[in-house]
Amino acid sequence: MKxxxxxxxxxLIILLAVTNCDEKxxxxxxxxxxxxxxxxxxxxxxxxxTVDGFNGxxxxxxxxxxxxxxxxxxxxxxxxxxxHVLDTGVPILQKKISLTTVNDLxxxxxxxxxxxxxxxxxxLYIYDISAGVYNFNPQSKAFIPGGFYKDITxxxxxxxxxxxxxxxxxxxxxxxxxxxxxxxxIDEAANSNxxxxxxxxxxxxxxxxxxxxxxxxxxxxxxxxxxxxxxxLLVSGYLKAAAGNYGRVCISSENGIYIISPIGNAQQNxxxxxxxxxxxxxxxxxILYKSSPQEKYYAFLAAGNRDFMIVDITDVKNPKILxxxxxxxxxxxxxxxxxxxxxxxxxxxxxxxxx
Numbered sequence: 001m002k003x004x005x006x007x008x009x010x011x012l013i014i015l016l017a018v019t020n021c022d023e024k025x026x027x028x029x030x031x032x033x034x035x036x037x038x039x040x041x042x043x044x045x046x047x048x049x050t051v052d053g054f055n056g057x058x059x060x061x062x063x064x065x066x067x068x069x070x071x072x073x074x075x076x077x078x079x080x081x082x083x084h085v086l087d088t089g090v091p092i093l094q095k096k097i098s099l100t101t102v103n104d105l106x107x108x109x110x111x112x113x114x115x116x117x118x119x120x121x122x123x124l125y126i127y128d129i130s131a132g133v134y135n136f137n138p139q140s141k142a143f144i145p146g147g148f149y150k151d152i153t154x155x156x157x158x159x160x161x162x163x164x165x166x167x168x169x170x171x172x173x174x175x176x177x178x179x180x181x182x183x184x185x186i187d188e189a190a191n192s193n194x195x196x197x198x199x200x201x202x203x204x205x206x207x208x209x210x211x212x213x214x215x216x217x218x219x220x221x222x223x224x225x226x227x228x229x230x231x232x233l234l235v236s237g238y239l240k241a242a243a244g245n246y247g248r249v250c251i252s253s254e255n256g257i258y259i260i261s262p263i264g265n266a267q268q269n270x271x272x273x274x275x276x277x278x279x280x281x282x283x284x285x286x287i288l289y290k291s292s293p294q295e296k297y298y299a300f301l302a303a304g305n306r307d308f309m310i311v312d313i314t315d316v317k318n319p320k321i322l323x324x325x326x327x328x329x330x331x332x333x334x335x336x337x338x339x340x341x342x343x344x345x346x347x348x349x350x351x352x353x354x355x
Contacts, residue, residue: 004046018099024185042310042323045354046201048340050328054232055079057344058283058332059106065110065131070337073115073129075102075350080117082136089340094136099125101284105230106152109337114141114177116159118149124161128178136251141177146149151194151241157218158183160203162192169195171223174281179269184224186215194251198244198270206239206251212260233260240282243299246289248313250299252282257299259316273316280304284333286341287313300354302343308352325352 003237016220061073062085066330070085080099083091104118107129115138117126123145127138147170151162159180172180187205190331194206196279201218205211249260249270256277262268284302289295299319301309307327312320336342341352 002297010136028055032311036141040180040251040322042354045323045325045352047283047325047327047350048088048353049063049351050061051083051093051349051351052347054081054344054347054349056346057349059102059105059118060114060266060333060335060342060344060349061107061265061338062335063107063115063129064109065112065135069137071129072342073105073107074344075099075117075119076344077101077104080105080138082134082138084333085333089338089353090353091349097138102311103149104151104333107153108154114154114174116154118152119325120150121146121148123147124149124152126174126180128177133166142180144172144188151190153195153197155197155201155217156220158217160186160217161194162195162205164191164193164208168192169203171220184227186223186225186227187213187229188225191194193239194242196242196244196249197322198249199247201230202244202251202263203243204251206242208238210235210237210253212239212242212251212258212272214263233270233272235275239249243285243287245287246297247298248287248316250285250287250313252301254281255279257282257285257301257311257319259299259313259319263318274319276311276321278306278309280306283331286334288336300334300341302334302345304332305330308330308334308341308343310354323354 001109010286055077059075063071072083072091075082080097080122082095100118102121108117113130115124115129126142148164157175159174161170167297168185172181174180191208196204203217205213212233214231237253240253281304286300288298299311303309308325310323329348331345333344339355
């Protein structure tokens with residue numbers, strides 16, 4: 001009897017040990033909530049769909065419209081893929097356009113009728129994606145050749161392109177998108193890698209050499225090749241991406257992120273308020289601002305081999321990781337809309353419902 005009891009206890013201990021190991025593995029692979037607090041609105045964030053079949057997807061953008069929930073654009077080494085996004089967040093393929101090395105895609109959500117497509121040394125394409133038939137069938141408006149174009153942003157009918165190999169930032173007038181023209185180049189000797197609009201007339205430029213520069217572009221007609229940054233900051237490591245809005249700038253790098261404020265006012269001098277070390281190339285970042293029930297700021301990261309992360313940057317001095325989700329592939333680009341995050345990761349696109 002004692003022998004049987006000992007055997008039963010031994011089996012129970014082994015089962016408990018195996019269960020604990022499995023739980024630990026699941027938590028390390030896809031932790032549910034690395035910072036469990038009562039004010040974490042993203043504790044339940046989860047992957048709701050995955051689309052595969054891409055050839056090194058590293059560019060993504062989504063266009064809101066009144067006819068559909070949204071139109072998703074994905075760029076990889078060989079194609080621009082267009083998807084109809086259902087109310088569930090799930091994308092349905094509509095069309096593919098052959099393009100080479102799509103590095104970045106940009107849609108202005110406040111005026112979503114144009115898609116800007118940067119293809120590195122293969123130039124930049126401007127497409128009409130006006131609501132209706134052009135959502136799923138973009139019509140070519142213009143082509144801007146050459147330039148090793150890496151990142152794009154638009155402000156007041158001006159297109160700003162981060163151009164690598166010591167080419168700085170090129171500013172195109174796109175008031176007539178079918179006939180854009182080069183107005184000037186900024187910071188021409190820099191290896192620019194990322195651009196963003198941080199506030200009312202501030203252009204943020206991040207380069208490979210660890211420099212973060214703020215330019216006053218509130219009057220774009222006064223910007224010339226000799227325009228100097230109003231603020232220039234220096235950090236360590238290659239800089240990968242920039243996002244700015246609503247009082248915060250977040251810069252991603254080869255080893256973490258930097259939080260910068262104040263922004264958005266010509267009288268203010270932006271300063272690095274804090275940094276967060278993350279052992280991965282942080283390839284892309286988007287900032288989500290919430291005004292209710294209280295002001296909150298969140299950085300959503302395409303965090304390379306750390307995949308998907310959400311960081312609370314409300315307290316600029318003390319950023320906190322709220323959520324991590326492990327994904328197939330390496331996360332290169334991210335875009336947000338309607339409570340969903342869309343992450344481009346090599347051969348996959350992952351759709352994450354975060355609220």
